[in-house]
Amino acid sequence: MTKKDSDIAFNLISRQKINGLTSEEKLNFIIKEVKNGKILVLEQGLTPVEQAGLIERTMKEIEQDTFIGVEMEGYGEDTPTFLQKLFGMAKRPRMTLIGPANLLKMIKKDSDMIQTKIISGSGAK
Amino acid sequence: MGIFRKGRLSDILQKLFGKKHAKIGIYGPPNVGKTTLANRILRDWTGDIMGSVSEIPHETRRAKWKKDVRVENGASSLLMDIVDTPGISTKVDFKEFMNTWGLTKEEAKIRAKEATEGVIESIKSLENVDGVLLVMDSTQDPFTQVNVTILGNLEARNLPVLIAANKIDMEDSSPATLKSAFPQHPVVPISALTGYNSDTLYSTMIKHFGKKRKKKWR
Numbered sequence: 001m002t003k004k005d006s007d008i009a010f011n012l013i014s015r016q017k018i019n020g021l022t023s024e025e026k027l028n029f030i031i032k033e034v035k036n037g038k039i040l041v042l043e044q045g046l047t048p049v050e051q052a053g054l055i056e057r058t059m060k061e062i063e064q065d066t067f068i069g070v071e072m073e074g075y076g077e078d079t080p081t082f083l084q085k086l087f088g089m090a091k092r093p094r095m096t097l098i099g100p101a102n103l104l105k106m107i108k109k110d111s112d113m114i115q116t117k118i119i120s121g122s123g124a125k
Numbered sequence: 126m127g128i129f130r131k132g133r134l135s136d137i138l139q140k141l142f143g144k145k146h147a148k149i150g151i152y153g154p155p156n157v158g159k160t161t162l163a164n165r166i167l168r169d170w171t172g173d174i175m176g177s178v179s180e181i182p183h184e185t186r187r188a189k190w191k192k193d194v195r196v197e198n199g200a201s202s203l204l205m206d207i208v209d210t211p212g213i214s215t216k217v218d219f220k221e222f223m224n225t226w227g228l229t230k231e232e233a234k235i236r237a238k239e240a241t242e243g244v245i246e247s248i249k250s251l252e253n254v255d256g257v258l259l260v261m262d263s264t265q266d267p268f269t270q271v272n273v274t275i276l277g278n279l280e281a282r283n284l285p286v287l288i289a290a291n292k293i294d295m296e297d298s299s300p301a302t303l304k305s306a307f308p309q310h311p312v313v314p315i316s317a318l319t320g321y322n323s324d325t326l327y328s329t330m331i332k333h334f335g336k337k338r339k340k341k342w343r
Contacts, residue, residue, distance in 0.1 A: 021126075033253065042342060045278070046274075047281070048274055048276075048278045048280070048281050049277075049278060049281060051270070051273075051274040051277065051278075052248050052251070052274055052278050055213065055214075055215055055244065055271075055274065056245050056248050056249075058215060058216075058242075059217070059241040059242070059244045059245050060214075060241075062217060062237075062241050064219050064234055064237060068216050068217065068218040069214070069215050069216025069217055069218070070215050070216060071215065071216065072270045073270055074270065075268075075273065088190070096136050101215065101216035101218070102199025102218075106270075108266065109266055109268045109269070110266070110268060111268070111306070
Protein backbone atom coordinates (compact mmCIF):
# COMPACT_ATOMS: atom_id res chain seq x y z
CA MET A 1 0.00 0.00 0.00
CA THR A 2 1.50 3.35 -0.98
CA LYS A 3 1.39 6.26 1.40
CA LYS A 4 -0.54 9.24 0.13
CA ASP A 5 0.36 12.83 0.92
CA SER A 6 -3.02 13.29 2.54
CA ASP A 7 -2.56 10.42 5.01
CA ILE A 8 -2.79 11.52 8.60
CA ALA A 9 -0.62 9.80 11.19
CA PHE A 10 -1.90 9.34 14.74
CA ASN A 11 0.72 8.12 17.18
CA LEU A 12 -0.35 6.83 20.59
CA ILE A 13 2.56 7.33 22.97
CA SER A 14 2.73 5.15 26.06
CA ARG A 15 3.30 6.42 29.58
CA GLN A 16 6.51 4.36 29.73
CA LYS A 17 7.95 6.11 26.67
CA ILE A 18 7.14 9.57 28.10
CA ASN A 19 8.42 8.71 31.58
CA GLY A 20 11.72 7.58 30.12
CA LEU A 21 12.48 11.04 28.73
CA THR A 22 13.72 14.20 30.42
CA SER A 23 11.58 17.32 30.03
CA GLU A 24 13.92 18.64 27.33
CA GLU A 25 13.81 15.32 25.47
CA LYS A 26 9.99 15.25 25.66
CA LEU A 27 9.75 18.71 24.10
CA ASN A 28 12.27 17.84 21.37
CA PHE A 29 10.37 14.64 20.57
CA ILE A 30 6.96 16.35 20.45
CA ILE A 31 8.12 19.32 18.36
CA LYS A 32 9.89 17.04 15.88
CA GLU A 33 6.87 14.78 15.43
CA VAL A 34 4.34 17.61 15.22
CA LYS A 35 6.44 19.55 12.72
CA ASN A 36 6.38 16.39 10.62
CA GLY A 37 2.58 16.59 10.60
CA LYS A 38 1.87 13.88 13.16
CA ILE A 39 -0.86 13.95 15.78
CA LEU A 40 0.23 12.57 19.13
CA VAL A 41 -1.93 11.15 21.88
CA LEU A 42 0.15 11.02 25.04
CA GLU A 43 -1.13 8.47 27.53
CA GLN A 44 0.41 10.65 30.22
CA GLY A 45 0.61 14.31 29.27
CA LEU A 46 3.05 17.03 30.25
CA THR A 47 3.36 18.77 33.59
CA PRO A 48 2.19 22.42 33.61
CA VAL A 49 5.80 23.61 33.56
CA GLU A 50 6.51 21.38 30.56
CA GLN A 51 3.36 22.65 28.83
CA ALA A 52 4.57 26.22 29.26
CA GLY A 53 7.96 25.09 27.94
CA LEU A 54 6.27 23.53 24.90
CA ILE A 55 4.40 26.77 24.15
CA GLU A 56 7.66 28.71 24.42
CA ARG A 57 9.49 26.24 22.15
CA THR A 58 6.60 26.31 19.68
CA MET A 59 6.77 30.10 19.42
CA LYS A 60 10.49 29.87 18.64
CA GLU A 61 9.88 27.20 15.98
CA ILE A 62 7.08 28.96 14.11
CA GLU A 63 7.87 29.41 10.42
CA GLN A 64 5.17 31.58 8.94
CA ASP A 65 4.63 29.60 5.74
CA THR A 66 5.14 26.06 7.03
CA PHE A 67 4.51 25.76 10.78
CA ILE A 68 1.98 27.98 12.57
CA GLY A 69 2.10 26.26 15.95
CA VAL A 70 0.43 23.45 17.82
CA GLU A 71 -3.03 22.50 18.96
CA MET A 72 -2.66 20.98 22.42
CA GLU A 73 -5.55 19.80 24.52
CA GLY A 74 -5.46 18.01 27.85
CA TYR A 75 -6.62 18.38 31.42
CA GLY A 76 -5.06 19.53 34.66
CA GLU A 77 -3.11 17.05 36.76
CA ASP A 78 -4.77 14.25 38.74
CA THR A 79 -4.58 15.12 42.39
CA PRO A 80 -3.62 12.11 44.53
CA THR A 81 -5.92 11.08 47.37
CA PHE A 82 -4.83 11.44 50.99
CA LEU A 83 -3.86 7.76 51.07
CA GLN A 84 -1.88 8.04 47.81
CA LYS A 85 -0.04 11.08 49.19
CA LEU A 86 0.91 9.01 52.25
CA PHE A 87 2.58 6.53 49.92
CA GLY A 88 4.47 9.30 48.17
CA MET A 89 2.41 9.57 44.95
CA ALA A 90 2.79 12.93 43.25
CA LYS A 91 0.36 14.73 40.93
CA ARG A 92 0.21 13.03 37.55
CA PRO A 93 -0.51 14.69 34.19
CA ARG A 94 -3.49 13.27 32.30
CA MET A 95 -3.90 12.22 28.68
CA THR A 96 -3.06 14.96 26.18
CA LEU A 97 -3.60 15.40 22.47
CA ILE A 98 -1.03 17.43 20.50
CA GLY A 99 -0.89 18.10 16.78
CA PRO A 100 0.00 20.75 14.20
CA ALA A 101 -2.38 23.71 14.39
CA ASN A 102 -2.95 23.68 10.63
CA LEU A 103 -4.21 20.08 10.86
CA LEU A 104 -5.94 19.69 14.21
CA LYS A 105 -8.67 21.95 15.50
CA MET A 106 -10.38 21.85 18.88
CA ILE A 107 -14.16 22.01 18.63
CA LYS A 108 -15.30 21.62 22.20
CA LYS A 109 -13.78 20.71 25.50
CA ASP A 110 -15.44 20.15 28.84
CA SER A 111 -14.48 18.31 31.99
CA ASP A 112 -15.20 14.90 30.39
CA MET A 113 -14.56 15.14 26.67
CA ILE A 114 -12.27 16.77 24.14
CA GLN A 115 -13.82 17.05 20.69
CA THR A 116 -11.49 17.84 17.79
CA LYS A 117 -11.58 17.76 14.03
CA ILE A 118 -8.95 17.13 11.40
CA ILE A 119 -8.54 19.82 8.78
CA SER A 120 -8.21 17.89 5.55
CA GLY A 121 -5.45 18.44 3.01
CA SER A 122 -2.46 18.72 5.34
CA GLY A 123 -1.31 15.17 5.94
CA ALA A 124 1.88 13.87 7.51
CA LYS A 125 5.14 14.47 5.67
CA MET B 126 13.01 52.21 71.11
CA GLY B 127 14.06 51.27 67.55
CA ILE B 128 11.38 48.62 67.28
CA PHE B 129 8.64 51.27 67.54
CA ARG B 130 9.96 53.37 64.66
CA LYS B 131 7.23 53.71 62.00
CA GLY B 132 9.01 51.86 59.17
CA ARG B 133 10.20 49.04 61.40
CA LEU B 134 6.77 48.54 62.93
CA SER B 135 5.07 48.42 59.53
CA ASP B 136 7.66 45.86 58.35
CA ILE B 137 6.87 43.65 61.32
CA LEU B 138 3.11 44.01 60.81
CA GLN B 139 3.54 43.17 57.12
CA LYS B 140 5.50 40.05 57.96
CA LEU B 141 2.85 39.01 60.47
CA PHE B 142 -0.29 39.83 58.54
CA GLY B 143 0.62 39.61 54.88
CA LYS B 144 1.67 41.58 51.81
CA LYS B 145 1.12 45.29 51.30
CA HIS B 146 2.99 45.56 48.00
CA ALA B 147 2.61 42.89 45.33
CA LYS B 148 3.60 42.35 41.71
CA ILE B 149 0.41 41.30 39.94
CA GLY B 150 0.34 39.99 36.38
CA ILE B 151 -2.70 40.17 34.12
CA TYR B 152 -2.64 37.02 32.01
CA GLY B 153 -4.88 35.12 29.63
CA PRO B 154 -5.42 34.10 26.00
CA PRO B 155 -5.60 36.80 23.29
CA ASN B 156 -8.77 38.90 23.06
CA VAL B 157 -10.23 38.18 26.49
CA GLY B 158 -9.92 41.83 27.59
CA LYS B 159 -6.65 41.93 29.54
CA THR B 160 -5.68 45.44 28.45
CA THR B 161 -9.27 46.67 28.82
CA LEU B 162 -9.16 45.43 32.42
CA ALA B 163 -5.69 46.94 33.01
CA ASN B 164 -7.01 50.25 31.66
CA ARG B 165 -10.07 49.99 33.92
CA ILE B 166 -7.93 49.43 37.03
CA LEU B 167 -5.51 52.22 36.16
CA ARG B 168 -8.24 54.65 35.20
CA ASP B 169 -10.04 54.01 38.49
CA TRP B 170 -6.95 54.31 40.71
CA THR B 171 -4.41 56.47 38.88
CA GLY B 172 -6.37 58.26 36.15
CA ASP B 173 -3.98 56.79 33.59
CA ILE B 174 -4.30 53.96 31.04
CA MET B 175 -2.06 50.99 30.20
CA GLY B 176 -2.35 50.65 26.42
CA SER B 177 -4.45 50.53 23.29
CA VAL B 178 -7.12 47.88 22.72
CA SER B 179 -8.26 46.30 19.49
CA GLU B 180 -10.51 43.55 18.18
CA ILE B 181 -7.54 42.18 16.26
CA PRO B 182 -5.82 39.50 18.37
CA HIS B 183 -2.33 40.14 19.79
CA GLU B 184 -2.75 43.91 20.04
CA THR B 185 -0.51 43.86 23.14
CA ARG B 186 2.79 42.37 22.01
CA ARG B 187 5.10 43.63 24.77
CA ALA B 188 4.52 43.40 28.52
CA LYS B 189 3.72 46.79 30.06
CA TRP B 190 4.31 47.67 33.71
CA LYS B 191 2.64 50.27 35.87
CA LYS B 192 4.23 50.66 39.28
CA ASP B 193 2.77 51.73 42.62
CA VAL B 194 -0.94 51.41 41.92
CA ARG B 195 -2.80 51.64 45.23
CA VAL B 196 -6.18 49.94 45.31
CA GLU B 197 -8.34 50.69 48.34
CA ASN B 198 -11.43 49.24 49.91
CA GLY B 199 -12.57 50.89 53.13
CA ALA B 200 -9.75 50.64 55.66
CA SER B 201 -7.73 48.09 53.69
CA SER B 202 -5.55 48.70 50.67
CA LEU B 203 -2.89 47.06 48.53
CA LEU B 204 -0.05 48.69 46.65
CA MET B 205 0.62 46.87 43.38
CA ASP B 206 2.98 46.86 40.45
CA ILE B 207 0.74 45.71 37.61
CA VAL B 208 1.97 44.07 34.43
CA ASP B 209 -0.31 43.73 31.40
CA THR B 210 1.01 40.80 29.38
CA PRO B 211 0.63 39.76 25.73
CA GLY B 212 -1.98 37.04 25.17
CA ILE B 213 -0.67 33.50 25.45
CA SER B 214 -1.52 31.11 22.63
CA THR B 215 -0.17 27.89 21.17
CA LYS B 216 -0.33 29.10 17.57
CA VAL B 217 0.07 32.31 15.57
CA ASP B 218 -1.02 32.36 11.93
CA PHE B 219 -0.26 35.51 9.95
CA LYS B 220 -2.89 34.51 7.36
CA GLU B 221 -5.60 34.99 10.01
CA PHE B 222 -4.57 38.65 10.35
CA MET B 223 -4.91 39.03 6.58
CA ASN B 224 -8.06 37.01 5.92
CA THR B 225 -10.07 37.91 9.01
CA TRP B 226 -8.78 41.37 9.86
CA GLY B 227 -7.73 42.79 6.51
CA LEU B 228 -4.05 43.46 7.28
CA THR B 229 -1.59 43.51 4.41
CA LYS B 230 0.78 40.54 4.07
CA GLU B 231 3.68 42.60 5.37
CA GLU B 232 1.70 43.98 8.35
CA ALA B 233 0.39 40.50 9.14
CA LYS B 234 3.84 38.91 9.10
CA ILE B 235 5.30 41.62 11.34
CA ARG B 236 2.39 41.30 13.76
CA ALA B 237 2.72 37.51 13.84
CA LYS B 238 6.46 37.70 14.50
CA GLU B 239 5.98 40.21 17.32
CA ALA B 240 3.12 38.10 18.71
CA THR B 241 5.33 35.01 19.04
CA GLU B 242 7.92 37.10 20.91
CA GLY B 243 5.14 38.46 23.14
CA VAL B 244 3.96 34.97 24.07
CA ILE B 245 7.51 34.03 25.10
CA GLU B 246 7.81 37.21 27.18
CA SER B 247 4.50 36.44 28.91
CA ILE B 248 5.56 32.93 29.86
CA LYS B 249 8.94 34.09 31.13
CA SER B 250 7.35 36.85 33.22
CA LEU B 251 5.33 34.27 35.19
CA GLU B 252 8.58 33.80 37.14
CA ASN B 253 8.49 37.39 38.38
CA VAL B 254 5.00 37.92 39.76
CA ASP B 255 3.51 37.45 43.23
CA GLY B 256 -0.01 36.83 41.99
CA VAL B 257 -2.05 36.58 38.81
CA LEU B 258 -5.27 38.07 37.62
CA LEU B 259 -6.27 35.48 35.04
CA VAL B 260 -8.74 36.98 32.59
CA MET B 261 -11.19 34.61 30.92
CA ASP B 262 -13.90 35.32 28.39
CA SER B 263 -17.15 34.28 30.05
CA THR B 264 -18.79 33.78 26.64
CA GLN B 265 -16.28 31.02 25.73
CA ASP B 266 -15.49 27.47 26.88
CA PRO B 267 -13.34 27.81 30.01
CA PHE B 268 -11.17 24.70 29.54
CA THR B 269 -8.83 26.16 26.92
CA GLN B 270 -5.29 24.78 27.05
CA VAL B 271 -3.90 28.22 27.81
CA ASN B 272 -6.14 28.53 30.89
CA VAL B 273 -5.26 25.00 32.01
CA THR B 274 -1.52 25.62 31.48
CA ILE B 275 -1.45 28.96 33.30
CA LEU B 276 -3.47 27.63 36.24
CA GLY B 277 -1.27 24.52 36.48
CA ASN B 278 1.89 26.64 36.57
CA LEU B 279 0.50 28.93 39.26
CA GLU B 280 -0.67 26.00 41.37
CA ALA B 281 2.78 24.39 41.04
CA ARG B 282 4.34 27.63 42.33
CA ASN B 283 1.63 28.14 44.98
CA LEU B 284 0.96 31.63 43.59
CA PRO B 285 -2.44 33.17 44.24
CA VAL B 286 -4.71 33.47 41.22
CA LEU B 287 -7.93 35.39 40.88
CA ILE B 288 -10.08 34.66 37.84
CA ALA B 289 -11.79 37.65 36.25
CA ALA B 290 -14.77 36.27 34.31
CA ASN B 291 -14.86 39.11 31.80
CA LYS B 292 -17.44 40.26 29.23
CA ILE B 293 -20.49 39.68 31.44
CA ASP B 294 -22.12 42.61 29.62
CA MET B 295 -22.52 40.26 26.65
CA GLU B 296 -25.75 38.34 26.22
CA ASP B 297 -24.22 34.86 25.94
CA SER B 298 -21.88 35.18 28.92
CA SER B 299 -21.93 32.47 31.57
CA PRO B 300 -19.72 33.28 34.58
CA ALA B 301 -21.36 30.37 36.44
CA THR B 302 -19.69 27.98 33.97
CA LEU B 303 -16.30 29.44 34.90
CA LYS B 304 -17.06 29.15 38.59
CA SER B 305 -17.99 25.49 38.30
CA ALA B 306 -14.97 24.78 36.06
CA PHE B 307 -12.44 26.18 38.55
CA PRO B 308 -13.99 25.83 42.02
CA GLN B 309 -10.57 25.94 43.70
CA HIS B 310 -10.03 29.61 42.75
CA PRO B 311 -12.03 32.78 43.40
CA VAL B 312 -13.95 33.87 40.31
CA VAL B 313 -15.27 37.43 39.99
CA PRO B 314 -17.71 38.17 37.16
CA ILE B 315 -16.89 41.55 35.64
CA SER B 316 -17.28 43.77 32.63
CA ALA B 317 -13.94 45.52 32.15
CA LEU B 318 -15.61 47.55 29.39
CA THR B 319 -18.45 49.01 31.48
CA GLY B 320 -16.84 48.66 34.92
CA TYR B 321 -19.71 46.53 36.18
CA ASN B 322 -18.76 44.71 39.43
CA SER B 323 -15.31 46.30 39.54
CA ASP B 324 -15.76 47.13 43.26
CA THR B 325 -16.09 43.42 44.02
CA LEU B 326 -13.00 42.75 41.94
CA TYR B 327 -10.97 45.33 43.88
CA SER B 328 -12.03 44.09 47.32
CA THR B 329 -11.28 40.48 46.29
CA MET B 330 -7.86 41.53 44.92
CA ILE B 331 -6.94 43.21 48.21
CA LYS B 332 -8.09 40.21 50.23
CA HIS B 333 -6.62 37.54 47.97
CA PHE B 334 -3.30 39.09 46.90
CA GLY B 335 -2.64 40.61 50.32
CA LYS B 336 -2.58 37.21 52.03
CA LYS B 337 0.65 35.87 53.44
CA ARG B 338 1.79 32.78 51.54
CA LYS B 339 4.76 30.47 51.36
CA LYS B 340 6.27 30.15 47.89
CA LYS B 341 7.01 26.59 46.80
CA TRP B 342 10.56 25.68 45.92
CA ARG B 343 10.73 24.28 42.40
